[in-house]
Amino acid sequence: MALRINPKLIDELEVYGAEDVSKCYHCGNCSAVCVHSSDPYVFPRRSMRNLQMGLEDKLKGGLEPWLCYYCGECSEQCPREAEPGETMMSLRRWLTSRYDWTGISRLFYRSWRWEVGAILLVGFLTALGFLLFGFSQGSITHYNGSNAFLPSSKIHVFDWTLAMLLLAVLLSNAARMWWYTVGRDRSVKVPMKSYITKAYLLPAHFITQMRYAKCARKTPWLTHLVLMLSYLTMLVLIMFFLSKMASGPKIDWYVHIFGYLATVGLVVGSVLFLRNRLRKSSAQYTHSHESDWLFLVLLLVVTLTGISQSILHHSGVDVAANIMYVVHLSVVVPMLALEVPFGKWSHLAYRPLAMYFADVRAEGLTRREPASVPSEGLRAA
Numbered sequence: 001m002a003l004r005i006n007p008k009l010i011d012e013l014e015v016y017g018a019e020d021v022s023k024c025y026h027c028g029n030c031s032a033v034c035v036h037s038s039d040p041y042v043f044p045r046r047s048m049r050n051l052q053m054g055l056e057d058k059l060k061g062g063l064e065p066w067l068c069y070y071c072g073e074c075s076e077q078c079p080r081e082a083e084p085g086e087t088m089m090s091l092r093r094w095l096t097s098r099y100d101w102t103g104i105s106r107l108f109y110r111s112w113r114w115e116v117g118a119i120l121l122v123g124f125l126t127a128l129g130f131l132l133f134g135f136s137q138g139s140i141t142h143y144n145g146s147n148a149f150l151p152s153s154k155i156h157v158f159d160w161t162l163a164m165l166l167l168a169v170l171l172s173n174a175a176r177m178w179w180y181t182v183g184r185d186r187s188v189k190v191p192m193k194s195y196i197t198k199a200y201l202l203p204a205h206f207i208t209q210m211r212y213a214k215c216a217r218k219t220p221w222l223t224h225l226v227l228m229l230s231y232l233t234m235l236v237l238i239m240f241f242l243s244k245m246a247s248g249p250k251i252d253w254y255v256h257i258f259g260y261l262a263t264v265g266l267v268v269g270s271v272l273f274l275r276n277r278l279r280k281s282s283a284q285y286t287h288s289h290e291s292d293w294l295f296l297v298l299l300l301v302v303t304l305t306g307i308s309q310s311i312l313h314h315s316g317v318d319v320a321a322n323i324m325y326v327v328h329l330s331v332v333v334p335m336l337a338l339e340v341p342f343g344k345w346s347h348l349a350y351r352p353l354a355m356y357f358a359d360v361r362a363e364g365l366t367r368r369e370p371a372s373v374p375s376e377g378l379r380a381a
């Protein structure tokens with residue numbers, strides 16, 4: 001396959017948050033300190049080199065950016081202050097925009113105005129839609145019962161419809177990711193058995209973030225894990241136990257306790273990450289792209305409006321609880337509909353997929369004829 005050179009690639013990556021990549025003089029310190037860097041996925045020096053050379057297709061087919069957890073060690077050790085950790089982060093954003101066939105992700109990452117504008121527009125339409133729906137079939141003075149303003153049975157149908165749409169977009173983007181990183185390389189023959197036997201890696205990495213735990217600093221992994229498990233718990237509660245969650249005003253502790261624990265995890269996790277970014281407390285928080293702020297702010301607003309709604313509902317103030325429910329949904333819907341498939345939330349899907357693809361691809365590489373293994377490309381640090 002002919003290599004395509006994009007001489008403007010470094011400039012393009014700067015829009016996605018990369019710092020001065022051209023400073024790198026390839027000493028290899030960064031790859032040496034990275035605990036995740038090992039043959040055949042050696043980084044971040046090789047990604048820096050591919051960027052400097054404008055090797056767009058090589059970068060598009062690389063899984064390395066997803067194997068980096070942005071501990072920041074490499075940036076701290078770089079004698080040229082070329083910020084290799086931030087480069088890996090910007091590559092993840094760039095790759096997300098390449099996997100997405102709709103072009104929305106590219107639009108969002110290149111302009112925060114588009115992203116904020118889209119969130120506001122979808123939020124406004126959501127609020128309008130739910131208000132019209134509520135007034136057309138119920139009473140704003142009722143939170144539960146046959147005359148409820150937003151009955152949980154109807155919201156449940158809406159939730160599942162939205163979830164299926166998001167899943168369809170994510171799966172189509174995941175298929176493109178597979179094609180770029182594994183499928184199109186005809187010299188790598190991955191046996192079907194590898195795809196099946198390695199499938200457990202998907203839930204394992206998704207739930208535990210176990211590779212992150214290998215980084216020297218454990219606190220970011222722990223905070224990330226708490227945030228992730230809280231989000232997952234909330235998702236399960238909403239998708240499968242919404243009617244029990246919405247019941248009341250009496251508290252059903254068997255269900256609500258999980259909601260309260262998840263809420264605490266979401267508040268603590270998002271506040272800690274926001275504080276770290278504001279303080280620039282370590283290398284991985286020194287540079288914050290607009291999408292990093294949006295992700296955390298949206299998560300915090302969703303959680304706080306959810307808490308307010310719950311307090312109002314359990315206090316029996318139905319009118320205020322219904323209004324807060326509409327406000328809550330008008331933040332939840334754009335966060336899920338726009339950020340999950342096109343923004344930073346999509347990393348939740350791409351990262352475990354990358355771990356999975358990396359393992360099956362590595363097995364395919366071992367089956368290559370020795371003469372066809374590009375020694376420099378795969379082995380240089």
Ligand code: SF4
Nearest residue numbers: 024026027028030078
């Ligand atoms: S440590 Fe810095 S200069 Fe050395 S290879 Fe890595 S990015 Fe380049």
Ligand code: SF4
Nearest residue numbers: 034068070071072074
């Ligand atoms: S930020 Fe950490 S995990 Fe990522 S490449 Fe650098 S050392 Fe490796």
